Every structure is written in C-alpha cells, then in structure tokens.
Amino acid sequence: MSLRIRVIPILLFIATAFCEEEFRLSIQRADIERLMVELVPSLQSLAPKIPMSSGEEFDTLLREIDEVVSSSNKMNALVASSMQLSEFARMRPDIKEVIETHKVGEWGTVRDLRLIALKMKYEEIPKILEWVVDPTPLEAALDLAKEEHPDKASEIKALRDDVSSTLRTTRQDPYDTKMAKLSATFAKYPNLTEELANTAIGDFGNLEEFFGIAQNYYRLSVLKRLFSSNSSSLPSDSRDEEAPDAPITENLFDAIDDNSFNWSREERKALGNLTVAIRATTHAKTVAALRESTLSAFHQLIKRYPKMFERVRQIKVGKELNFGTFGDLIDTFNYEASDRGASLLESQGSKPIFLQAFDSSRSLMPTLLQDAIGDLEKQMESALAETDDLDKRILSLHKFLSEFIVEYAFFGDKLFSMELGEWGTTRTFMEIGQFLSSKYGLNGLIEKRLSMNADYDEIPKSELEMDLQDIVDNSTFRWTRSDMLEIEGLVASTANLSVHSSFTENRNLLLESYASLSEGLRERLRSVPMNSTTFGQLIDALYFDTVSKDAPPASASARTRVSRLRGNCSEVDELLKPSDLGEPVLIASMRKALDDWPIGAAALFKTFLKRVELLLAHNAHDIRPAIETLAAFSNYANYKGPTVYLKKTPLAQWGTVGQLLLC
Numbered sequence: 001m002s003l004r005i006r007v008i009p010i011l012l013f014i015a016t017a018f019c020e021e022e023f024r025l026s027i028q029r030a031d032i033e034r035l036m037v038e039l040v041p042s043l044q045s046l047a048p049k050i051p052m053s054s055g056e057e058f059d060t061l062l063r064e065i066d067e068v069v070s071s072s073n074k075m076n077a078l079v080a081s082s083m084q085l086s087e088f089a090r091m092r093p094d095i096k097e098v099i100e101t102h103k104v105g106e107w108g109t110v111r112d113l114r115l116i117a118l119k120m121k122y123e124e125i126p127k128i129l130e131w132v133v134d135p136t137p138l139e140a141a142l143d144l145a146k147e148e149h150p151d152k153a154s155e156i157k158a159l160r161d162d163v164s165s166t167l168r169t170t171r172q173d174p175y176d177t178k179m180a181k182l183s184a185t186f187a188k189y190p191n192l193t194e195e196l197a198n199t200a201i202g203d204f205g206n207l208e209e210f211f212g213i214a215q216n217y218y219r220l221s222v223l224k225r226l227f228s229s230n231s232s233s234l235p236s237d238s239r240d241e242e243a244p245d246a247p248i249t250e251n252l253f254d255a256i257d258d259n260s261f262n263w264s265r266e267e268r269k270a271l272g273n274l275t276v277a278i279r280a281t282t283h284a285k286t287v288a289a290l291r292e293s294t295l296s297a298f299h300q301l302i303k304r305y306p307k308m309f310e311r312v313r314q315i316k317v318g319k320e321l322n323f324g325t326f327g328d329l330i331d332t333f334n335y336e337a338s339d340r341g342a343s344l345l346e347s348q349g350s351k352p353i354f355l356q357a358f359d360s361s362r363s364l365m366p367t368l369l370q371d372a373i374g375d376l377e378k379q380m381e382s383a384l385a386e387t388d389d390l391d392k393r394i395l396s397l398h399k400f401l402s403e404f405i406v407e408y409a410f411f412g413d414k415l416f417s418m419e420l421g422e423w424g425t426t427r428t429f430m431e432i433g434q435f436l437s438s439k440y441g442l443n444g445l446i447e448k449r450l451s452m453n454a455d456y457d458e459i460p461k462s463e464l465e466m467d468l469q470d471i472v473d474n475s476t477f478r479w480t481r482s483d484m485l486e487i488e489g490l491v492a493s494t495a496n497l498s499v500h501s502s503f504t505e506n507r508n509l510l511l512e513s514y515a516s517l518s519e520g521l522r523e524r525l526r527s528v529p530m531n532s533t534t535f536g537q538l539i540d541a542l543y544f545d546t547v548s549k550d551a552p553p554a555s556a557s558a559r560t561r562v563s564r565l566r567g568n569c570s571e572v573d574e575l576l577k578p579s580d581l582g583e584p585v586l587i588a589s590m591r592k593a594l595d596d597w598p599i600g601a602a603a604l605f606k607t608f609l610k611r612v613e614l615l616l617a618h619n620a621h622d623i624r625p626a627i628e629t630l631a632a633f634s635n636y637a638n639y640k641g642p643t644v645y646l647k648k649t650p651l652a653q654w655g656t657v658g659q660l661l662l663c
Helices: 029-044 052-069 074-090 093-100 110-129 137-148 150-169 175-186 190-195 207-227 247-256 265-281 287-304 306-313 326-334 353-362 367-386 390-407 409-416 426-440 442-446 463-472 481-494 503-515 519-525 535-546 569-576 585-594 599-618 624-635 637-648 657-661
Strands: none
Touching (some): 029 074, 052 074, 074 110, 093 110, 110 426, 110 535, 137 207, 150 175, 207 287, 265 306, 390 409, 409 426, 442 503, 442 535, 463 481, 481 519, 481 637, 481 657, 503 519, 503 535, 585 599, 599 624, 624 637
C-alpha cells in the first residue's frame, strides 16, 4: 500500500475552542513533531482491538506509516499516514469506528487527522483543475510589452490577467464571440491600449490592428441593440417626447442640434432626413436589412452633400454601448468578417490533470463506457470553463461524477480508485465534494416548514429537527432515558438554527451542540440518515470547514471539550444572573420562548412562570424552588403538549430547561 503524495507546506493549527464565538478544528505546526512521534506507538496500542484476520495487514500498515513518519517533511507525513489509515478502515467496516475514534495521545482522534489531511488536499485541488497551457501569441505580446514598458508593468499585468481570464472563460465560444468579449476587455484600458498600439504580435502585425478587428466584432455583437426601439408604432415624422428611443436615432437627433458641427440650414435638414430614414430602419428584423437601409440612406446624403461626409462620420452613436461613431457604424457594415487573428487566441497545452486521468482510463474501458466517459469529460470540461470559483468547480464535478456513478454503478470501484496525478484518488476528491455539498446544503436542512405528517404538531420545523426527533422513537437504537434527554436537548438546539443567521453562526451552534453529547451517543448518532447523507457526514463536513490556516492557537486541546456551561449543573447559578433586560436569565429565556409557543400552551405556562418569578424575587440566590415548580408543570399529564415545548426551551448559552430538570 503506497500513496504518492505531494503536499504544499501550509500552516495549519489543530485544537478546538470557542474563541470569540468561533469553533475551530486546526493544527499548530509546532505540534506536528510531537504528533508524529506519538502516532506509531499510539497505533500499536490499537493492535489488540484488530481481529486476527486483519492483524498481518495492520502490522504492514504500521511499518509503512513508520517509514512515512521518518520523512523529513512532517506535513507530508501527516497527510500520507492519515490517508493510509482511512483507506485501511474503509476496507474493514467491522472495525472502522474503532480505528476512526482511536485517540492519538491528548491530541485528537484518527478521524481528526483525516479531516485535516482532506483540508490540506482541498488546498491543492487548483493544481489538478487548471489547464496546463503556454501563453497565446496575444498573451505573449502583452508579456513582451511589460518588459518594453517597465513604468507601466503593473497596468499591463492587470490587462494581461484580464485577457487571460476572458480567453479562459470563452474557450468553448465561437471566434466572433471571443473577439467581441476581448474588445470589451481592452475597452477597460483605453489609455494603455493606445500606448501599446505599436506592440508587435508575431507575424500578424501589431496590437492596434488586433484592436480594430476585435472592435468590429464587438460592434457587430451590439448592432441590434443600437437599432432597437421600444416605440415602433409611432409615425416616422414624430419628434415629440414619445419618439422611438433607439440609441442610433436619439444620437442623430441630438447631433442635428449640436452647434459644434456648424451645420448649414440645408445640411441640418438633410441630416434630419437621414435620421428619419434610419428611424424607419429600426423595424428591420435582420442585420442584412439594417445594413442595406443604413448604407443606402447615407449614400443618398453624401451624394447630394459631399462636404458633410467627415462631419457625419464623427457623430458619436451608442454611447452607453461604447459603440463609437457613425463612421465606425458604416465601417462595421462594410467589414468582411474573417478568421484573421484566430491563431492569436490559440495556445499549445494540455488538459487539466483531473481530466487527463479520465483520458487515460477511457482507453482501457469497453466501447460503451468509452463513449460515456467521453460525454462525462465534455460536461466536466465545460463546468471548469464556466467559473474560476474553486468551490463551484468542485461541486459541479462532484455532481457530474455522482450522477455518472448512479448510472454506471458497476464502474464505481474503478472510478473511485483512479489516481489524479500525484494529488490522490477520485475517492478523496469525491469525499471533499460531499463535504462542500453538505456545507452549502445546510440551509436546506434547517429551513423551517410546516410538516404534512400528522405525527408532528403545528409548529414549523426543519428537516434536521424532524430527522433527529424521528430517531427518538426508533426502537432499533434502544435508547436509554439519558440518551433520549440528550437527543431532546440536541433537537432543542437545532431549533435555534436559522436561515437568517450566517453559516458560521449555524455551524458553530450545531458543532457545539453535538460536542456536548456523551461520547458514545455521538458515535451512535453518526449513522442517522439525513437527506442524501448521514448526520455523521454532516458533522464531519462542518468540522472540515473549521480547519483554518490562520486560526489562533486555542486554549482547549480536544475537539470534544466544550463550554463548561453546557447543561452543567455545577454552573446552574449562571441562570440567576441578570439578563440584558435586568431580570434573571432563567426568566428572560423562558419569556422569550413563549413567543414561539402555540397560544394555548403559552397561556397554560404563564401561571407557572409567574410563580417562578415570585420565588426568585423572594430568594434571588436559590434556584431549587424554581426547578421544582418547572418539574411540577412538566409532570402534569394534562400538560403533556406544553411540556414538550418547555423542555426544548434554550436557556441562553447554559443549556435547555430539559437539562435543568435533571439538576
């Protein structure tokens, strides 16, 4: 078993803490040396739990990890060893949980190692998704211009980057579309393009010639917008405020009244006739018809008034479209489209490493699969061309691959074991994709809606709440009373998740609630199905998101350590402290929760709440009578419905009323 791993030397931290409301899983570089020393001895202590049938393979695995750990690059060792352990566990479902939950000293678990290694692999994904290409002749010309104009180097670099981005996003587009978009790109740098006009582009000519061709294609692409009118039913001689608003006619009408052109009375009238003729042209449905009508009208004008030729050509048209002048319009109509310049946009190169892997495997497959993989490649190539956003790219590829696996399930093992260059396997990529899918799908899980199931009350609940509530009644889990109370507390916490809160706030609250559960219950809950994933995969996805390069070193070391106030009876006096409203936290929290209760349930409880207020007013330092009053309310059979709401009520950051009743 060997993995070819290349890891970028990035700074990660590993510890978990709530620091300024942030829950982080991270690793300090300084801890890696200690961790790597502890890893193999710690794994050796796991040997007695490994069945005899897997004992020999486990010994071999330990020797391989020991060799990796002896490497001088500890970041490589961290990733490689965690990947080897995870692969070993994946192939042996009967001991998977034993391996993943094994603690490496006081540092964390094997599962923690895996999440950090995956985040490090995530950081390397751009390497396997980028096209391996040489600069196009156009880009090479801009690189040369940067050397020839050192005083403009930063501006030229910005232009070059912009051009490269345009070429990348238009890779699948036809030539005329590419040129039109490149013209718009160059238009953002008017002063610079003028200064670089004489820069040579191989045997083609210079940049000025290229700009001219690109501009013609841009003008052709916006031609219909220049002639578009929203008032085609008006009479052609109307010049009132309801006149057609085609940019070309508006600009020509404005030019008639522009004294800078020094029109004579006859010339002004002739220009008006030209404008009216072109206004009628806006009804044309094709570019050919626009061309014929416009050129004919212009020819008639110049034939009678030849001295107007240059001045009419100078009239600016389509200002908002950045079109140019009337002369540019005439030149565009006379332009004969060709592919001259197409070679400047082509480069020699190869596909991304990710796609190359599919090319290599394709030739080894049956004909049926070869065609299917070819279609899959085209989909993935298009997805990579659509965006530069890393997460969007990964999610798109993950989606296409998931759909492919559903249709060709027999190919699953081969696809997952494909090597993506030296980066890793497709299985690792898909696992990262699933994490991102869970992250961006969190809002869908926590969005509250009314249930159509009669087993639920009329209060809107999220899919996450209902999934967790369902397992309480699932007899296959054989929950203890303590388990059920903990799960009810978890459900109450998830009720506080909101699509109106930030992802980070929801992530931290859910991770904190999960970490507050007993260790055994956490593991049992991991298998609970949750939409297209499981609760355990959702939690791992959220922990994966916390792995940070720049997380501050935290004071707490283990991810299972949480705020000491989470339902801790020894800290129950925290509920007696005054809230922002001045009354005890216990009272303020329950009063706030009543707003979300059904009217009938809230009315029943208000009498008991008043009793609790009086008890605390009499003795502000003794919470016991208040707990007994709340327990009395929850024990009344007639109050079974309201009791459910009461137990789920969150008490600030301390816990829930259900947890308080256990005190």
